[in-house]
Every structure is written in C-alpha cells, then in structure tokens.
Amino acid sequence: MRNYLIYFIGFFIAVSLATSALAQGNKKYFVAFKDKNSSTYNTTLPLQFLTQRAVDRRTKYSLPITTQDLPVNNTYIQQVAGIGVTISGISKWLNGIIITTNDSNKITTINQLSCVKYSLDILREGNITNDKMDKLSASTARAYQQVYDSSYYGAGALAVKQLNLIPLHNQGYTGINTLIAVLDAGFPNVNVFAAFDSITQQNKIKYTYDVVLNTPFVYANHGHGTSVLSCIAGNMPNNYVGTGFGADIALIRTEDAPTENIVEEYYWVIGAEKADSIGADIITSSLGYTTFDNPMQDHSYANMNGKTTVCAQAATIATRKGILVCIAAGNEGNNAWQYIATPADADSICTVGAVNVNGLRAGFSSKGPTADGLIKPTFMANGEGRALIDAGSGTVVYANGTSFACPTLAGGMACLFQKHSTHTPLQIIEAVKLSSTLSSSPNNLYGWGVPNFGLASFLLSDTNNKTTTETKIYGVITTENVLMLYFIKNKDANATLTLMDINGKIIMQRNLTINPQYDELVLPIYNTLTQGTYLVRISGKNTNTVLKVIK
DSSP states (O other): OBSEEOOOSSOOOOOOOOOOOOSTTOEEEEEEESOOTTOSOOTTOGGGTSOHHHHHHHHHTTOOOOGGGSOOOHHHHHHHHTTSOEEEEEETTTTEEEEEESOHHHHHHHHTSTTEEEEEEEEEOOOOOSOOSOOOOOOOOOOOOSOOOHHHHBTTHHHHHHTTOHHHHHTTOSOTTOEEEEEESBOTTTTTOGGGHHHHTTTOEEEEEETTTTBSOOSSBOTHHHHHHHHHHOEETTTEEOSOTTSEEEEEEOOOTTOOOTHHHHHHHHHHHHHHHTTOSEEEEOEEBSBOSSGGGOOOGGGTTTTSSHHHHHHHHHHHTTOEEEEEOOSOTTSSSOBOOBSTTOTTSEEEEEEOTTSOBOTTSOBOOOTTOOOOOOEEEEOSSEEEEOTTTOSEEEEOOHHHHHHHHHHHHHHHHHHTTTSOHHHHHHHHHHHSTTTTSOBTTTBTOSOOHHHHHHHTOOOSOSSOOOSEEEEEEEOSSOEEEEEEESSOSEEEEEEEETTOOEEEEEEEEOOSEEEEEEEGGGGGOOSSEEEEEEEETTEEEEEEEEO
C-alpha cells in the first residue's frame, strides 16, 4: 500500500486539486545540519520562537524548553540558499531544511559545507497525470445550548452516544479553550459551509498554514481534511453535530495528495512543529505512510517501531512536549499489509481504529502490534458508516475509514481536556483506557476498545488527593445476590460510598463510618440490579478509590 489519506473506501467526492508539481526533473532533498551552535535564539527567551500558549503548556506540565525548540540556525540556511537552491521547508526538531533543485551538482556542493551533516533525496517531481489518491468523494453562529439530547446531534448522534459524550456536553464541556491542530491534505469550503459557521464566525479557527505551498491559505486542495474536521467541529443542530464542537481549531495542510513521496513525512514533521509552536493541546491526523512512488523509499513492517520514520519520531516528540496526539490506524486490515502505518506506530500516542455503530471492528481497520510489540490500535471509534460533511456539497453523507474514527475520538479528548485541565495528557489517556470496553484485556484488533468518556471523566474527577488514599477498597466478594466490600483504613473514619452504573448514574449513595484498621459492608441493593457493569466509589478527605464490579 502506498502512502495514503486514511479515509473511507469506495466513495468519491469531486474536489479541485492544486498540485505542487514543479518543472519536470525538479527534486526535493532534506539537508540536515550538524548543530544549532551560534544561534541567535536562547532557551531562556522562549517567546522569541514560541507563542505564550506553547510556553504556558510547558510550564503547566513542568516540561523544559530545550535546544530542540530553537529555530534552525539562519546562517546555515543562508549558506545553503546561497548555492542557488529553493528553501521549501524548515524543521527545527530534525534540525534541517527541505530544498528544491534540478541540479544534482548543487547537492554535491551543499554536502561539502561544514555545517551540513547529510542530505537525503526525498522527492523526484514530474508531471502529474492523475490523482492517485482515492478522493473523498453555510448561516449564522449559534449560541451555546444548555441541554443536548440525541436529536440535537442529528446524523452525528450515533458516534457521540457510542463514546458517552452527551453527559459531558450537557455539563458544558464541549472542548472550549482546547486547541486541536488538524494535520491533513486540505480544507476546501470550511470557510464557507454552514456546518462550520460556529468556528468561522466565532473566530475559533486560530491558525492556518499550508506546509506544502508555504502559505497561510488552506481552503483548497483535497477535501479529506474538511470531512475529517466535521467529525469534531461540525455544528448544524438537529442535522449534524461533531464530538468536540466547542474546541478551537488549527488547520495545517501537510499532505500533497496527488503525489506519493516520502517528502510528505517531512511536511508532517513541520506541521507538528507548527502545532507545538502555537500551543496546540491536541494533534489529530488521519494520514499514514507505508510505500511510495519510488520503491527505494518504501517502509517495511520492521520500520513500524515508532523510532525509524521521521513522522513517528515527530509524533513522539510532540507527546514529550505535552501534546495529546491522535493518529488514524489505517485501512489495511483486509489487505496484504494488514498492519498500522506510520506515524500510528509512535509511542505514547492514541492510535485509533474503526468500529461500526454496534462497536464491532471494521474489517478494513489496520491491526497491531507495532514491530517492537506495542499494542495497537489504542482505541476504537465510529469509522464504519460514519456520518460526516461532504467536502463538495456541505451536506451529510456516510463513509468508512479510520480517518473519521480518529477525529471522533480527538473531539472527545478535547472535552476531557476542558473539564480536567490539571491532568496531563498521559493521565487522561490512562483514564480513557480504564473506561474502555476492553480495559482489562486489550488486544491488537481493538486495543483497549471503545472509550466511555462519561466514565473516564468520573475516574479523573478527584484531582485534589492524588498522593494520599488512606482508605481503600481492598477486596470484594460478589454472588448473584450479594456485594460485600472490604476496607482498609489508616486515617479516614468518615467516607461516602457511591454505587453507579457504567454511565455514571448514581444508584445509591451513603455516608460511612469505617472502623479502625478494616471494615466490611454488605450492599443488599445489589440483589435488585440487572446484569451489567457497575462502579463503586469510596471518597473522603484523603480518599478517592474506584472499583469496577461486573454482575
């Protein structure tokens, strides 16, 4: 399978494509530099090269600002440019530049510069005769609505309900003040469609950039990104609503859809750097790479180890800088490749596979593990028969692909970011894992399964007592009619016990006085409960313990 947009199978939308092909014979190279010595920037003055929001994120999570954050040495860039090549992109994380030239002799000269570490051929451009990518196939801003029900979401309801997001939305947590960067192939008509007027008219699109063409304008090219964005930010009440419709958005084009070259991985790195620099909280990207037009650039499954490809390296770097990264797993499940693509192989990210509305894995959803044995995917969301906005007409259509599962999950993550703003991305991911359908038995088809964001929010709800849990549920006995809890206590004599269903609905709540050292409690109400999964929470001044019970 070649590099691809990870989107639906067998559905076509006509979109206009602006290609970036230069004169036949032009090539692109990545030129890596040896160091960042003599930089005019300093890590002690980060606002010279990072936004305040990016600095605040590092401060919030106690993350250092390092030389990796420094821009590439401009003197080095000028030395290369002086040889007569075009500078097409700059990567501070890789400490190098993308150049364009049709003269291979200039590469020989560049390699002789003392500042240059190496150069790499990453694209041979020619005349593009057709689009090798399968294609994806407007109003006033609306005020905040206090109460949402299934009808409010229209065609988007099934995807939202599957993740149990309506309770969070009803509490006002729709992703407000959370910045999601969408890295994709283009966003035509986002600036004019009614489905997106909530973000356009309320100035919630905070940043746009086309890395391929080096321009801020992104409302052209491939329509894949438009449909991906709709899964998060689409907002036409009673017709179609996405999962994180209150979030702020950054739109970054990194994919040159008509071509299949490894240069797009380098574009992706630059896009992730831009997302970091503007202070994005979440990156969502439904792009993946395996093989290319030039077979010499092809990846093997052994390369899917989170360390080999530059885009997987960048995804991992982004997580180390406090960004929650969501990547579509890929649509190779029924093909010879079968496995996830890169950067979905990166460590510490959310790799997202596709299920139908009944929670069953779509056959096309790519499988794990990574080549080094990590469980992949991480989570599943609706990507088979997923409602979304058509990039050509602005109307609701249904499509298949992990491309749409990924932003569906990212929108839910934004809701948790808003409500649980003191938690780190990794803490949020762990809570979402605990909430998911396969939390105790993850595998390489479903990962941890379909999340329950209402439950994840509950698990994150006590932020004041992270370090001390003096009273704990240390044992449980269940029969058909009896639930008996055993406690161990050091300090708390008084606590509150709450019994809830899996969606967080309180069934019973009572105050307890726990005897010294240990105690036990029988809950007769257990006899009246139907079969299913329940949550028992014991909370007090120094306590917050949650136990999952299956009847």
